[in-house]
Amino acid sequence: MSSFSTEYNLENNPFRLTPSNNPEEIIWAGFSDIYEKFEIRIKNSIRISNSTLVLNWGEYGSGKTHASRFFTKSTELERIAALANVPTIPYSFVMPLPKGKDPLYSCYISIIDKIDIEEVRAQIALLDIKEDLLDYINKISTNNHILKVVEAIYDNEIEVDLIKKYLYGNLTGTEINKSLRGKDILRNLKDDNDFIAVISLLFSSLTFDKRLYSCIILWIDEFEDITTYSNINIDKINKFFRELIDNVSDNLLMFLNLTQTALVTSEDLGHYLHESVKTRIKSRIEFKIPSRDEIKLYLVELLEKNRIVRNDKGEYFPFDVEVVDIVIGDLKNPSLRRFNEALSTLIELSQMDGKPLINSSVYNEYKEEIIW
Amino acid sequence: MKCFLDACTIINLIHIDEDEFLLNKLENIIYYIPEEVFNEVKLNVFVKIDELAKRNEISKTDYQDYKIKIDSYLIRFRQRIISNQTIIDELGVYYYDSIKEIISYKKKTNGELISASCALFYSRKLLSKILFFTDDFIAKGDFKDFFFYQQIGQIKDSIDLIVLLYWIETDEDKVKFSDADLSKYLKNLFVEYFYQLNYFKTDLNDFLQSIKVQSKNNILIKTEIAKTLRCINDLNLDELQKIYKKIEMDKNYRELLNIFKKYGYIFTLGIDNRKVAKFKEYELYLKSTGIKKLLDLPT
Numbered sequence: 001m002s003s004f005s006t007e008y009n010l011e012n013n014p015f016r017l018t019p020s021n022n023p024e025e026i027i028w029a030g031f032s033d034i035y036e037k038f039e040i041r042i043k044n045s046i047r048i049s050n051s052t053l054v055l056n057w058g059e060y061g062s063g064k065t066h067a068s069r070f071f072t073k074s075t076e077l078e079r080i081a082a083l084a085n086v087p088t089i090p091y092s093f094v095m096p097l098p099k100g101k102d103p104l105y106s107c108y109i110s111i112i113d114k115i116d117i118e119e120v121r122a123q124i125a126l127l128d129i130k131e132d133l134l135d136y137i138n139k140i141s142t143n144n145h146i147l148k149v150v151e152a153i154y155d156n157e158i159e160v161d162l163i164k165k166y167l168y169g170n171l172t173g174t175e176i177n178k179s180l181r182g183k184d185i186l187r188n189l190k191d192d193n194d195f196i197a198v199i200s201l202l203f204s205s206l207t208f209d210k211r212l213y214s215c216i217i218l219w220i221d222e223f224e225d226i227t228t229y230s231n232i233n234i235d236k237i238n239k240f241f242r243e244l245i246d247n248v249s250d251n252l253l254m255f256l257n258l259t260q261t262a263l264v265t266s267e268d269l270g271h272y273l274h275e276s277v278k279t280r281i282k283s284r285i286e287f288k289i290p291s292r293d294e295i296k297l298y299l300v301e302l303l304e305k306n307r308i309v310r311n312d313k314g315e316y317f318p319f320d321v322e323v324v325d326i327v328i329g330d331l332k333n334p335s336l337r338r339f340n341e342a343l344s345t346l347i348e349l350s351q352m353d354g355k356p357l358i359n360s361s362v363y364n365e366y367k368e369e370i371i372w
Numbered sequence: 373m374k375c376f377l378d379a380c381t382i383i384n385l386i387h388i389d390e391d392e393f394l395l396n397k398l399e400n401i402i403y404y405i406p407e408e409v410f411n412e413v414k415l416n417v418f419v420k421i422d423e424l425a426k427r428n429e430i431s432k433t434d435y436q437d438y439k440i441k442i443d444s445y446l447i448r449f450r451q452r453i454i455s456n457q458t459i460i461d462e463l464g465v466y467y468y469d470s471i472k473e474i475i476s477y478k479k480k481t482n483g484e485l486i487s488a489s490c491a492l493f494y495s496r497k498l499l500s501k502i503l504f505f506t507d508d509f510i511a512k513g514d515f516k517d518f519f520f521y522q523q524i525g526q527i528k529d530s531i532d533l534i535v536l537l538y539w540i541e542t543d544e545d546k547v548k549f550s551d552a553d554l555s556k557y558l559k560n561l562f563v564e565y566f567y568q569l570n571y572f573k574t575d576l577n578d579f580l581q582s583i584k585v586q587s588k589n590n591i592l593i594k595t596e597i598a599k600t601l602r603c604i605n606d607l608n609l610d611e612l613q614k615i616y617k618k619i620e621m622d623k624n625y626r627e628l629l630n631i632f633k634k635y636g637y638i639f640t641l642g643i644d645n646r647k648v649a650k651f652k653e654y655e656l657y658l659k660s661t662g663i664k665k666l667l668d669l670p671t
Contacts (some may be wrong), residue, residue, distance in 0.1 A: 013586075016578060017580060017594060017597075017598055018577060018581065021581070059607040060602065060606075061602075078386065099570045099571070099574070100427070101429040101430055102429075102431040168603055207484055224569050227562075227566065228563050228566050228567040228569070228570055230559075230560065230565070231556065231559060231564055258603065261605050261606070261607070262605070262607035262645045262648050263566065263607070263648055337598075338602075339597045342596070344594075345594075345595055347592060348586060348591050349588070352586070352587075352588060367596060369591070369592065372595070372599060
């Protein structure tokens with residue numbers, strides 16, 4: 001029975017309809033200009049102390065979510081940090097724009113979800129920077145309660161489970177009294193101001209002097225969903241961004257992924273971002289509809305990165321070069337995602353029917369499923 | 373201004389209204405709610421908050437507050453009911469059936485049909501045009517010709533209703549309908565129409581991720597999901613409807629069909645790019661020209 005590996009010299013179907021959840025499977029193929037833009041942007045944030053907001057915008061299926069997964073892989077961040085000659089890597093958070101009723105709280109919870117407190121504490125111990133870290137947050141914090149909460153995150157005497165429970169708001173008053181009173185934590189976190197303050201101080205402390213992590217990368221995907229926010233929630237999310245950028249004035253890199261939809265274009269963004277946030281957008285990275293050549297280069301590199309053994313059957317194998325041109329033509333100016341969808345269907349159907357080579361007659365057999 | 377309000381319009385109004393603002397403005401028009409329509413409202417008005425509660429997006433107290441709000445609105449709307457008995461007394465038990473025959477209406481008697489039938493009667497009785505407000509664009513299609521040829525009046529939607537309530541206020545209104553209010557409520561309506569699309573996308577993506585087995589059937593299912601996601605992004609309702617029809621007829625797409633059914637309101641309400649265009653047109657018009665009230669007219 002044929003399989004991708006035996007028939008096509010490929011690990012598996014390389015055409016994904018949505019980015020993989022497994023970071024190892026996320027690779028970059030083609031589109032070197034976009035690659036460089038991200039590499040430079042992240043390298044600068046690793047090296048320099050400032051806070052930046054970047055807008056990534058483009059059509060549906062142009063690769064923005066994929067970029068957010070790729071450029072937050074630890075291997076990639078390590079590589080870029082090495083390029084920047086900085087020994088510490090960024091700490092990255094990727095999340096979709098929350099869709100629920102309270103977006104600020106949902107952002108807060110998402111960030112807390114993604115903090116590996118054990119890992120952070122271990123790093124601090126390894127680098128022996130605890131004292132300096134505590135000095136730093138004592139210096140910059142203006143709110144004693146928040147200060148104590150963030151200190152507790154780094155405090156080895158407090159169990160990770162306990163502090164996480166506290167941060168989630170799952171400790172009762174009695175439990176707080178019992179286990180955290182000695183650390184000067186006397187009440188639950190209760191409102192948006194508390195949540196923003198904790199995140200801000202946490203981000204600042206994680207990146208102090210770039211000795212623990214070089215910067216925070218906060219990547220917000222699906223930002224176009226803000227069109228379905230009530231006005232109150234639009235205000236809340238703007239407040240969140242503004243205060244983060246103000247309070248974490250060093251070492252914060254925020255990416256917003258915006259897909260042009262029927263409901264919003266990048267011009268409409270003005271309705272949803274307050275002036276104070278808009279003015280902080282330092283640059284925009286556009287994900288354009290790819291040209292024919294860009295798609296073909298992408299295809300060649302993608303196939304190459306999926307090979308099992310050396311390939312000598314032509315760089316497009318198992319496709320012949322003509323069918324690639326025909327499919328791109330029939331798809332009429334496809335987005336990257338559309339192209340992936342078409343080739344995914346084509347390669348899977350071909351593989352199941354044991355076709356050794358995918359040429360135009362094979363394509364015609366399946367054309368109805370592919371072109372719509 | 374004499375109006376009939378459809379169930380979906382009433383439900384949208386309840387959801388977007390704040391502090392009974394729009395509800396009070398409704399007093400400036402004469403509106404009727406056939407008993408059957410009111411029953412449809414009661415049946416469906418809690419669906420949204422039940423769904424939010426299921427997704428843990430509202431607290432128990434918020435849920436209770438919403439329920440109290442909805443109940444108080446229903447009490448007010450109850451005062452405008454035209455009972456079934458009233459119609460039977462005036463027009464006999466076969467009135468709706470005869471209207472169905474006139475317009476070749478194939479579906480079973482429902483709120484929209486009753487509203488359209490009552491609108492005809494009231495237009496003759498009161499010698500007046502009737503406005504029928506519905507957000508169900510399929511219903512609009514069903515009755516458009518009837519309203520036109522019989523000269524009953526017009527079929528409008530909630531966007532039109534809010535704009536009407538804006539300019540129809542009188543000097544006696546203590547609380548004025550400001551331009552900011554108009555923008556706010558149009559925005560609230562916009563959000564009300566479109567917010568569920570996000571959940572639709574999420575459910576589709578989750579389903580897509582869950583398909584692991586490689587089979588011809590699964591390839592076809594993945595293709596339909598991909599098409600659907602694209603249509604949602606483009607708000608291409610016509611294509612979405614085509615996909616819906618296709619998967620309705622094929623047993624293999626059952627799981628996908630269930631997701632579609634969950635968001636079925638998208639099809640009946642005509643949530644598509646034409647609706648978006650209407651919102652944007654109004655936004656531009658309000659900015660450039662504005663809707664004139666009596667007080668605004670130049671002297």
